[in-house]
Amino acid sequence: MPAKRSPARRPTMKDIARRAGVSESAVSFALNDRPGVSEVTRARVRRVAEQLGWRPSTAARALSGEGAATVGLVLARPADTLGVDSFFLQLVSGIQEVLAERHLGLLFQVVEDVPDECAVYRRWWAEHRVDGVLVVDPRTDDPRPDLLDELGLPAVVIGGAPDERHPGLSTVWADDAGAMASVVDRLYGLGHRRIVHIAGLAGLAHTERRIRTLRAEAERRGLTGVESVTTDYSDAEGAAVTRRVLRSATPPTALIYDNDVMALAGVAAATELGFSVPADVSVVSWEDSALCRMVKPWLSALSRDSMEFGRTAARELTALLDGGPARTVRVPVPRLVERESTGPARDV
Amino acid sequence: MPAKRSPARRPTMKDIARRAGVSESAVSFALNDRPGVSEVTRARVRRVAEQLGWRPSTAARALSGEGAATVGLVLARPADTLGVDSFFLQLVSGIQEVLAERHLGLLFQVVEDVPDECAVYRRWWAEHRVDGVLVVDPRTDDPRPDLLDELGLPAVVIGGAPDERHPGLSTVWADDAGAMASVVDRLYGLGHRRIVHIAGLAGLAHTERRIRTLRAEAERRGLTGVESVTTDYSDAEGAAVTRRVLRSATPPTALIYDNDVMALAGVAAATELGFSVPADVSVVSWEDSALCRMVKPWLSALSRDSMEFGRTAARELTALLDGGPARTVRVPVPRLVERESTGPARDV
DNA sequence: GGTGATCGCTAAAGCGCTTGAGTGGAAGCA
DNA sequence: TGCTTCCACTCAAGCGCTTTAGCGATCACC
Numbered sequence: 015m016p017a018k019r020s021p022a023r024r025p026t027m028k029d030i031a032r033r034a035g036v037s038e039s040a041v042s043f044a045l046n047d048r049p050g051v052s053e054v055t056r057a058r059v060r061r062v063a064e065q066l067g068w069r070p071s072t073a074a075r076a077l078s079g080e081g082a083a084t085v086g087l088v089l090a091r092p093a094d095t096l097g098v099d100s101f102f103l104q105l106v107s108g109i110q111e112v113l114a115e116r117h118l119g120l121l122f123q124v125v126e127d128v129p130d131e132c133a134v135y136r137r138w139w140a141e142h143r144v145d146g147v148l149v150v151d152p153r154t155d156d157p158r159p160d161l162l163d164e165l166g167l168p169a170v171v172i173g174g175a176p177d178e179r180h181p182g183l184s185t186v187w188a189d190d191a192g193a194m195a196s197v198v199d200r201l202y203g204l205g206h207r208r209i210v211h212i213a214g215l216a217g218l219a220h221t222e223r224r225i226r227t228l229r230a231e232a233e234r235r236g237l238t239g240v241e242s243v244t245t246d247y248s249d250a251e252g253a254a255v256t257r258r259v260l261r262s263a264t265p266p267t268a269l270i271y272d273n274d275v276m277a278l279a280g281v282a283a284a285t286e287l288g289f290s291v292p293a294d295v296s297v298v299s300w301e302d303s304a305l306c307r308m309v310k311p312w313l314s315a316l317s318r319d320s321m322e323f324g325r326t327a328a329r330e331l332t333a334l335l336d337g338g339p340a341r342t343v344r345v346p347v348p349r350l351v352e353r354e355s356t357g358p359a360r361d362v
Numbered sequence: 363m364p365a366k367r368s369p370a371r372r373p374t375m376k377d378i379a380r381r382a383g384v385s386e387s388a389v390s391f392a393l394n395d396r397p398g399v400s401e402v403t404r405a406r407v408r409r410v411a412e413q414l415g416w417r418p419s420t421a422a423r424a425l426s427g428e429g430a431a432t433v434g435l436v437l438a439r440p441a442d443t444l445g446v447d448s449f450f451l452q453l454v455s456g457i458q459e460v461l462a463e464r465h466l467g468l469l470f471q472v473v474e475d476v477p478d479e480c481a482v483y484r485r486w487w488a489e490h491r492v493d494g495v496l497v498v499d500p501r502t503d504d505p506r507p508d509l510l511d512e513l514g515l516p517a518v519v520i521g522g523a524p525d526e527r528h529p530g531l532s533t534v535w536a537d538d539a540g541a542m543a544s545v546v547d548r549l550y551g552l553g554h555r556r557i558v559h560i561a562g563l564a565g566l567a568h569t570e571r572r573i574r575t576l577r578a579e580a581e582r583r584g585l586t587g588v589e590s591v592t593t594d595y596s597d598a599e600g601a602a603v604t605r606r607v608l609r610s611a612t613p614p615t616a617l618i619y620d621n622d623v624m625a626l627a628g629v630a631a632a633t634e635l636g637f638s639v640p641a642d643v644s645v646v647s648w649e650d651s652a653l654c655r656m657v658k659p660w661l662s663a664l665s666r667d668s669m670e671f672g673r674t675a676a677r678e679l680t681a682l683l684d685g686g687p688a689r690t691v692r693v694p695v696p697r698l699v700e701r702e703s704t705g706p707a708r709d710v
Numbered sequence: 711g712g713t714g715a716t717c718g719c720t721a722a723a724g725c726g727c728t729t730g731a732g733t734g735g736a737a738g739c740a
Numbered sequence: 741t742g743c744t745t746c747c748a749c750t751c752a753a754g755c756g757c758t759t760t761a762g763c764g765a766t767c768a769c770c
Contacts, residue, residue: 024488026726037750042728052748069488073430074726076421077755083489084469103447110472119491121432122470124458140372140417141431142756143467249652278656285658304597308626309657310633374756385720390758400718422756425725490726 025066034062045070072119076142084119085331086144090131090151091124100274100303101320102150105172108324109148116332118145128153132161139165146331148172152219159183168334172327174219176342184330185342186323190220193316193348194227197270197298200350205359206268206296208239210259212252212280214272216244221272224300228270239264245276252276253283260287260295267295267359274301277313281355292357302351311354318348373414382410393418420467424490432467433679434492438479438499439472448622448651449668450498453520456672457496464680466493476501480509487513494679496520500567507531516682520675522567524690532678533690534671538568541664541696542575545618545646548698553707554616554644556587558607560600560628562620564592569620572648576618587612593624600624601631608635608643615643615707622649625661629703640705650699659702666696 027045031038036055043050044059051059076082087109089102106120113120121144125131135158138144146168149158152175159180162169170184171177177185201209211228214221225242232240243259245251252271256279259266269284271277277299281291289295291311299306302317323345330343375393379386384403391398392407399407424430435457437450454468461468469492473479483506486492495515497506500522507528510517518532519525525533549557559576562569573590580588591607593599600619604627607614617632619625625647629639637643639659647654650665671693678691 024490024726028726038727039729039751040749043749046728048729050748055748067488069485071425071726072489072491073421073424074490074755075728077419077425077726077757078728079755080728082421099451100447103451106470107472114471114473117485119469120471121467122454123462123468124455125462137417137465140415141420142372142422143420249656275652275656278653282656282658304623305626305653308597308623308630310630376756386757387721387759388719391719394758396758398718403718419756422725423758425727425756426758427725428758 024071025068026071027068029066030059030062030068033066034059081145081335082119082143083117084121084144085113085328085335086121086123086135086138086147087150088122088131088134088147089124090126090128092126100305101301104320105150105324105327108321108326109328110324111321112325112328112332118332128157132157135161135165135167139167145335146170148327148331149174153217154219154222155217156219168331170327170330170334172323175223182340184334184340186327186330186345187342188220188318188323188345189347190223191227193350194224194270195231196347197316197350198228198231200352201268201270201296201298201356202235202237204268204296204357206266207237207359208264208266209237209268209270210240210255210266211242211270212255212272212276213242213244214247224272239266245272247273247276249275249279253279256280256283257287260284260289265289265295268356269295269297270300271297272300274299274303274305274313274315277301277315277355278305278309281309281311281313292355294360296357296359297355298350299355300348306353314350314352314354314356316348317351318346372419373416374419375416377414378407378410378416381414382407429493429683430491431465432469432492433461433676433683434469434471434483434486434495435498436470436479436482436495437472438474438476440474448653449649452668453498453672453675456669456674457676458672459669460673460676460680466680476505480505483509483513483515487515494518494683496675496679497522501565502567502570503565504567516679518675518678518682520671523571530688532682532688534675534678534693535690536568536666536671536693537695538571539575541698542572542618543579544695545664545698546576546579548700549616549618549644549646549704550583550585552616552644552705554614555585555707556612556614557585557616557618558588558603558614559590559618560603560620560624561590561592562595572620587614593620595621595624597623597627601627604628604631605635608632608637613637613643616704617643617645618648619645620648622647622651622653622661622663625649625663625703626653626657629657629659629661640703642708644705644707645703646698647703648696654701662698662700662702662704664696665699666694 027038027041031041040051041059044056072083123134149169149171152171152173163180163182172186174185174187213225228242243255269280271280277297281297284295291297299313299315302315306313306315326345375386375389379389388399389407392404420431471482495517497517497519500519511528511530518534520534522533522535561573576590591603619628625645629645632639632643639645647661647663650663654661654663674693
């Protein structure tokens with residue numbers, strides 16, 4: 015009868031040393047591909063380690079200055095806003111893919127707001143918990159880069175604009191400005207002159223970038239019926255804003271939503287008001303997901319590879335951990351895939 | 363000018379000891395509320411620690427046998443299946459809430475399949491990385507409970523059925539059987555006799571429970587046009603199955619979808635085929651989210667408090683970590699909230 | 711006034727690993 | 741042969757914390 019409940023002691027380097035007939039240091043050298051042991055000894059040690067099913071104790075490693083083999087990711091989002099979000103899970107999945115290769119753990123935390131997030135960074139740092147962090151949802155006037163700089167915690171900002179003030183941080187970003195310009199371009203080409211952008215959270219760096227670009231593009235073309243309205247990303251606000259602008263005297267002929275959930279809610283709201291999509295009003299979603307093909311008309315959307323985004327970010331972080339220089343890398347511009355929710359403006 | 367780039371050394375207990383004029387051991391006793399120091403010393407030590415901004419090094423703690431102050435959660439799901447999932451993020455958010463109170467970290471990993479997941483548990487265990495784990499998506503013939511038993515890793519299974527074969531594991535579960543029975547009951551009351559259940563992944567414990575219950579309920583009532591079809595949870599399969607069953611000679615009058623995404627896709631598919639919801643066919647979604655109120659008709663759905671589910675699970679795990687006994691606790695039965703997608707069967 | 715307890719604290723070992731400073735022996739060189 | 745050099749390896753310290761044993765002082769007790 016197998017002693018199932020025995021909590022099976024973990025083998026340590028000492029065990030390996032004994033079995034292999036060498037000192038602990040030799041084992042350490044052998045297992046870490048460091049010079050100082052002969053090839054035959056190295057092989058023997060490796061074999062024994064394998065047999066015993068040995069794995070280094072991260073705690074011990076961390077303690078002797080090797081780092082925690084863990085990176086952190088905190089998501090600052092009020093609990094009730096935590097809804098349908100395909101982007102985030104995909105991002106994380108991409109991150110994992112490259113972290114897993116290196117046996118790096120991902121410490122994950124969700125908090126209410128940015129100050130809480132900063133507190134978490136401080137704690138993680140003080141507790142030796144992480145070797146670096148991935149920062150999401152960068153903001154204008156963001157306190158986090160300063161903090162991370164101060165703590166000397168390697169970090170890569172996901173979705174931020176290039177930031178020369180923090181040469182220690184890497185940045186991975188998508189060219190929202192370019193994407194917005196291309197969307198406006200296309201809508202303009204279709205004859206649209208009054209465009210409303212139902213944006214996401216004010217203060218988020220990419221929100222502001224999109225808004226600025228839209229304004230610039232409008233001015234360049236002398237368009238006056240163009241505006242951005244910020245929201246909390248919820249379907250409720252998406253629908254509310256849609257209703258409001260569609261009820262105005264000169265309703266827009268095109269709507270750009272900063273995520274798929276709002277776009278969907280917006281289409282529903284528009285339909286309810288008697289607007290037909292895309293005949294009366296065109297709709298584009300700034301997030302492409304299964305949702306966009308789940309209702310009729312299928313939503314035209316800006317599409318990007320979120321997993322690859324995550325992979326890129328994680329790669330930059332590991333590079334940083336390896337002592338590489340901070341870099342700012344741009345992922346491909348989101349591409350507008352046109353489905354059924356966009357068409358020529360009616361009043362052309 | 364502040365020396366910003368100085369990577370600010372973390373204070374250790376030794377620093378505190380020196381400043382407070384006591385030994386390190388005294389500091390340890392004082393800070394851990396252990397007897398062995400006078401109250402005045404304890405207070406002084408506490409004050410110094412606070413001043414210095416000291417935080418215990420988890421690495422050191424873990425090394426001296428105190429555990430890693432971390433729990434693990436691995437999500438085994440093929441990358442491309444990782445879509446719109448409101449449940450999971452909410453669950454995690456609830457988990458975090460109680461873990462954060464205790465300053466427990468959450469180590470998160472997504473892998474491809476269950477064998478990979480087992481490998482992760484082994485690794486975490488060997489590396490001393492986690493004190494316990496939360497297991498999601500339990501399956502029939504699940505190898506994980508055995509493994510965790512063997513490793514002696516405290517664990518709570520989320521969404522499993524009570525399991526007497528593993529007295530070491532806690533279980534937190536919702537009564538799917540009861541919920542399914544109530545749904546069938548309601549649909550039956552509305553006159554529905556032919557019901558198709560578009561289920562989730564075969565092999566998932568709760569999928570099987572729902573299927574079994576549906577069959578039992580059907581038999582009890584002598585219904586013959588009742589079946590379950592398993593899918594991969596994707597909108598694509600949801601739509602495909604919907605089309606298939608609706609095209610049969612005797613199409614069902616009610617459809618139960620195991621998640622919101624499939625329900626939505628199903629409604630779209632039905633509509634395309636000329637079926638009107640709920641006049642021709644009723645639809646209920648086994649997941650309630652913003653999606654359910656985003657399309658017309660609004661989806662009737664089984665609603666539950668996913669965050670609370672997470673909180674409960676995390677609480678059980680912390681209890682286990684504190685040396686408490688394994689328990690199996692049931693969260694409230696999901697409640698059917700009827701919106702617009704359910705109605706009387708046509709052919710009654 | 712001696713014997714124990716109890717209290718408040720210190721000393722030191724140990725957790726599993728890394729690493730710089732040795733050490734003994736073989737090889738290289740004159 | 742005597743010298744240095746190099747190699748393969750061992751020793752021991754140290755990372756930051758917990759914990760056991762122990763130690764001197766105070767206190768209670770008969």
